[in-house]
Amino acid sequence: xxxxxxxxxxxxxxxxxxxxxxxxxxxxxxxxxxxxxxxxxxxxxxxxxxxxxxxxxxxxxxxxxxxxxxxxxxxxxxxxxxxxxxxxxxxxxxxxxxxxxxxxxxxxxxxxxxxxxxxxxxxxxxxxxxxxxxxxxxxxxxxxxxxxxxxxxxxxxxxxxxxxxxxxxxxxxxxxxxxxxxxxxxxxxxxxxxxxxxxxxxxxxxxxxxxxxxxxxxxxxxxxxxxxxxxxxxxxxxxxxxxxxxx
Amino acid sequence: xxxxxxxxxxxxxxxxxxxxxxxxxxxxxxxxxxxxxxxxxxxxxxxxxxxxxxxxxxxxxxxxxxxxxxxxxxxxxxxxxxxxxxxxxxxxxxxxxxxxxxxxxxxxxxxxxxxxxxxxxxxxxxxxxxxxxxxxxxxxxxxxxxxxxxxxxxxxxxxxxxxxxxxxxxxxxxxxxxxxxxxxxxxxxxxxxxxxxxxxxxxxxxxxxxxxxxxxxxxxxxxxxxxxxxxxxxxxxxxxxxxxxxxxxxxxxxxxxxxxxxxxxxxxxxxxxxxxxxxxxxxxxxxxxxxxxxxxxxxxxxxxxxxxxxxxxxxxxxxxxxxxxxxxxxxxxxxxxxxxxxxxxxxxxxxxxxxxxxxxxxxxxxxxxxxxxxxxxxxxxxxxxxxxxxxxxxxxxxxxxxxxxxxxxxxxxxxxxxxxxxxxxxxxxxxxxxxxxxxxxxxxxxxxxxxxxxxxxxxxxxxxxxxxxxxxxxxxxxxxxxxxxxxxxxxxxxxxxxxxxxxxxxxxxxxxxxxxxxxxxxxxxxxxxxxxxxxxxxxxxxxxxxxxxxxxxxxxxxxxxxxxxxxxxxxxxxxxxxxxxxxxxxxxxxxxxxxxxxxxxxxxxxxxxxxxxxxxxxxxxxxxxxxxxxxxxxxxxxxxxxxxxxxxxxxxxxxxxxxxxxxxxxxxxxx
Numbered sequence: 001x002x003x004x005x006x007x008x009x010x011x012x013x014x015x016x017x018x019x020x021x022x023x024x025x026x027x028x029x030x031x032x033x034x035x036x037x038x039x040x041x042x043x044x045x046x047x048x049x050x051x052x053x054x055x056x057x058x059x060x061x062x063x064x065x066x067x068x069x070x071x072x073x074x075x076x077x078x079x080x081x082x083x084x085x086x087x088x089x090x091x092x093x094x095x096x097x098x099x100x101x102x103x104x105x106x107x108x109x110x111x112x113x114x115x116x117x118x119x120x121x122x123x124x125x126x127x128x129x130x131x132x133x134x135x136x137x138x139x140x141x142x143x144x145x146x147x148x149x150x151x152x153x154x155x156x157x158x159x160x161x162x163x164x165x166x167x168x169x170x171x172x173x174x175x176x177x178x179x180x181x182x183x184x185x186x187x188x189x190x191x192x193x194x195x196x197x198x199x200x201x202x203x204x205x206x207x208x209x210x211x212x213x214x215x216x217x218x219x220x221x222x223x224x225x226x227x228x229x230x231x232x233x234x235x236x237x238x239x240x241x242x243x244x245x246x247x
Numbered sequence: 248x249x250x251x252x253x254x255x256x257x258x259x260x261x262x263x264x265x266x267x268x269x270x271x272x273x274x275x276x277x278x279x280x281x282x283x284x285x286x287x288x289x290x291x292x293x294x295x296x297x298x299x300x301x302x303x304x305x306x307x308x309x310x311x312x313x314x315x316x317x318x319x320x321x322x323x324x325x326x327x328x329x330x331x332x333x334x335x336x337x338x339x340x341x342x343x344x345x346x347x348x349x350x351x352x353x354x355x356x357x358x359x360x361x362x363x364x365x366x367x368x369x370x371x372x373x374x375x376x377x378x379x380x381x382x383x384x385x386x387x388x389x390x391x392x393x394x395x396x397x398x399x400x401x402x403x404x405x406x407x408x409x410x411x412x413x414x415x416x417x418x419x420x421x422x423x424x425x426x427x428x429x430x431x432x433x434x435x436x437x438x439x440x441x442x443x444x445x446x447x448x449x450x451x452x453x454x455x456x457x458x459x460x461x462x463x464x465x466x467x468x469x470x471x472x473x474x475x476x477x478x479x480x481x482x483x484x485x486x487x488x489x490x491x492x493x494x495x496x497x498x499x500x501x502x503x504x505x506x507x508x509x510x511x512x513x514x515x516x517x518x519x520x521x522x523x524x525x526x527x528x529x530x531x532x533x534x535x536x537x538x539x540x541x542x543x544x545x546x547x548x549x550x551x552x553x554x555x556x557x558x559x560x561x562x563x564x565x566x567x568x569x570x571x572x573x574x575x576x577x578x579x580x581x582x583x584x585x586x587x588x589x590x591x592x593x594x595x596x597x598x599x600x601x602x603x604x605x606x607x608x609x610x611x612x613x614x615x616x617x618x619x620x621x622x623x624x625x626x627x628x629x630x631x632x633x634x635x636x637x638x639x640x641x642x643x644x645x646x647x648x649x650x651x652x653x654x655x656x657x658x659x660x661x662x663x664x665x666x667x668x669x670x671x672x673x674x675x676x677x678x679x680x681x682x683x684x685x686x687x688x689x690x691x692x693x694x695x696x697x698x699x700x701x702x703x704x705x706x707x708x709x710x711x712x713x714x715x716x717x718x719x720x721x722x723x724x725x726x727x728x729x730x731x732x733x734x735x736x737x738x739x740x741x742x743x744x745x746x747x748x749x750x751x752x753x754x755x756x757x758x759x760x761x762x763x764x765x766x767x768x769x770x771x772x773x774x775x776x777x778x779x780x781x782x783x784x785x786x787x788x789x790x791x792x793x794x795x796x797x798x799x800x801x802x803x804x805x806x807x808x809x810x811x812x813x814x815x816x817x818x819x820x821x822x823x824x825x826x827x828x829x830x831x832x833x834x835x836x837x838x839x840x841x842x843x844x845x846x847x848x849x850x851x852x853x854x855x856x857x858x859x860x861x862x863x864x865x866x867x868x869x870x871x872x873x874x875x876x877x878x879x880x881x882x883x884x885x886x887x888x889x890x891x892x893x894x895x896x897x898x899x900x901x902x903x904x905x906x907x908x909x910x911x912x913x914x915x916x917x918x
Contacts, residue, residue, distance in 0.1 A: 012825060030521050032660075038526055038776075045774040045829065050821045053828055055314065057487040059527045061656065062412055063318040078659075085659050110458055111826045118435065121315055125427040129420035130379045134299040134725045136370040138377040142334060145388025155381040155406055158413060162317060191379045 001027050001093035005040065007052055008100045010109050013116075017109065019098075033076060033086040034059060034066065054113040059084040061226060064161030067168070068113055069100040074165035074224040082163060082226045102168035106175070106211045117164050119210040120178060126206035127199035128182045130191050150188045157184035159227040166221035166229075172213030177221040179207050180233035187240050197244035204241055251504070251888055251903045254686040255359040260909045264363045267687075268730055272737035279304035281743070282736050283467040285452055287439045287494050289316030289422070291415055291717055292700025293473030295724030298421035301430035303729060305736075308465055309422070310434045310454060312489055312831075317419040320475060320487040321720060324411025325532035325653065327393060327403035328717040330368040335392055339400040341365045348715060349910050351397045351584050352680070352708020353858035353878060355510070357886070358909055359687060360705045367726040368718050372404055374725060378417040382406050395713035396533055397584035397917070403714045408532055408652045414717055418724070437463075438831065439494045440759045442470055442501050442696060443752050449498075449696035450745045451752065453759045457831065460824040462760055464752050466745035468736055469695045471728065472498055476679035476701040478511065480839045480846065481791075482783025484676035485517060485530040491835035492842050495683050495702050503691035504888035504901060506704035507681035508842065509850035512711055512859050513792050514677035515588035518660055519608040528675040529660060531611070531653055533713040536581045538616035538646065539670070541588070542568045543600040543609050553602050560602070560610055560669050571595055579917040586710045586859045586876075587917055589674035593792050594874075596673070603671055612669035617642035674792060678716060680707040680859065681849070684888040684903075688731035689723060692888075697732060699723035704886065709858025763823050766833045771818040775832045778813045782806060782836070782843055790847050795863040799851040803844055803896060810840040844895035849887055852900065855879035871918065880912050 010017025041051035057065040066083040070076035076086045107115040166177035186192025256263045286297040289311040297309040333339040344365035383391040392401040406413035425431040436457040443451040451466035477492035478484035499505045516531045552558035573580045621642030625633040683698040700720040789798035821827040856865040856876035865877045886903040
């Protein structure tokens, strides 16, 4: 199929960006979206132009690096996937596709489609861990039984890949699904209880300091999340925060 | 004579590590504050090492090329992590894990290292649970296990199909705690481009800030390389797009020997390739072989009918199918080790029985498992005489709970529903057992330069068993390196900070800058990918699943020719002082073009078949093992450690003889 691409080009964080049109031809429907981008970039390199910079790495939907806003949707027009898992069979011959970076105050553009997500790093550093040193003599892994239900639910929250689609898709640029997922994972496990109050307070404080917006229960994040993180995690985070503040 | 000293401690194998730990020199906490360590790579090995070293009190500088340490490719490991916990009471023990790993590696690994790995494996699970890693549990609340290829016990711990992700996030959380304390300085979007030696010791690195293009000098008292494997030398592999060998190759060129580059794991269960545009291959976890049965049609007529779309795989009755692994290896069946399963798939496809248009695919079928689980569930739920549809529904629910994310991944890529029709799979490059040579301390032949995780060669011999990569990465990073590096650094307590304004830093920085200038100024005509794909094609065809002397000699000549063309014709657009992904790729491919040739040379030198290295000239000629790999212990029971001498073809071989005192050398039979 033949396609027209409208892509955000921006030299660096200090330069103004703009949408630029490109054409690609002979795209197979079995290609992934990023393989289509490879075709475009190979074309640009061969004609002496600078290729489009975009983040990508594992190309199997787990590293969380890829981050394109395609036709107005984070990770494009399919559900439960990252950009790298989007396939061209979702498009038709002759389509025009608009490709933008994540747009949020807390995610400044570095170049073209690449954004700076280190705000997420700082939130995790504020409390996204259990304080246990490596010793080799913590208690036996089976010493504290954990109900299968709690373990599974913690795993579902922990499945977050930190891609930032939730922020990109939220009209408030809220990071609550991301933070809620991490808070929930630890809140559901006995190992996470001791620091629970400090953890949620510190992570939420850092989230606010980074300039992420608030949650107004629209639920777009849950729809666009490639890993199906549930809105329940936000409710749990709010509950944890309230509990912490009452202490 | 060899200059290699493995420094394996004396004494019985069971006591070596304990005795070693009792006797090493320690650095007191006050002095650790004055010692800096650089860790390159933040996967399971690098991440766990950085966190642990920082907890101990060292000043750690950690580097990764991704925008966050959490994105290192360990994250993509699906199936699980082995540990000799024996929670299932099925006969597991440290010795058995040790034995399985040495046997699985086709007796080409160092016994003492493997025993230590098995010994600390149980600590890993304890540590990860304490960190909040949500491992799968059974209804009693205790940890669940599954079985993996090449073993007869269930010792694999898992977190759905995302075990690597959860373990890495555990290590990442431990890192975050230390970053917050200021004990780890984290350099995201940075790439190490060379190592700096002062007085023969590794004392720093030159790195490029991938956002600004700035070339930076970083000094330390020791440098730890944890940059993963070199599978992307094949262009197509299950590695991440950015996975590269540059850090490992640069230390090789500065004096670290490179060991067994020809030991590569071709993983049997990957999604087959579909076209020339393909940028990478996707693995389907080996855990699927617990429940999936692998087959091709028995009759060529059916193969043709399937390829032409006249028949569906589900149309074939049981006796029209060839479950070739169950047929050839009755004891292990679908759970033979990876190298054996891959070669068996290749054998069937080479014979013409491949089931897709390219002829390079076999079936992985879940119908039997769905029926088995469905019947079991019907019984549990007291459903009398369940209908076939009900059984299927119940069975699919169990399969979904076990492998749901993998099935979804498959469906997104292939556009077929694997609950209803068998998956198509084919082997793909997945992991490299070879790597930088290290001694028992995990130190390379450059003093003060360590290498851990997949980047080193140490524990898996010629073939790695499933769920052992995660184990090794975390063992090295959490429990081995933090001890061994202290012994070395105890000499550095009075050294003081290493200055970066020395001649040594000047010289290496100049080399790095010259190479970048070359790429920016070379007005070539071909893209970096052009060369990478060409290299990958040769590697797959001539240095792939089976190898022979003629092909390997050709490969060496052809790779050298591509390398020469690369340095004339490569074209890199953009500038040096900005984010430039093409420039990053150019440097990595330049290194692969050297590594590929050494790889072929190593494969040519090793005139035996062992593990992932199959030489056509060395196969069993008759008897029950006819056609199976033939190892030659008399002549090849050694590690090939290569010393850099300029051109890869001129590399000098050093042999570390392997001694097997605790395990009897036997033919590896899974029949």
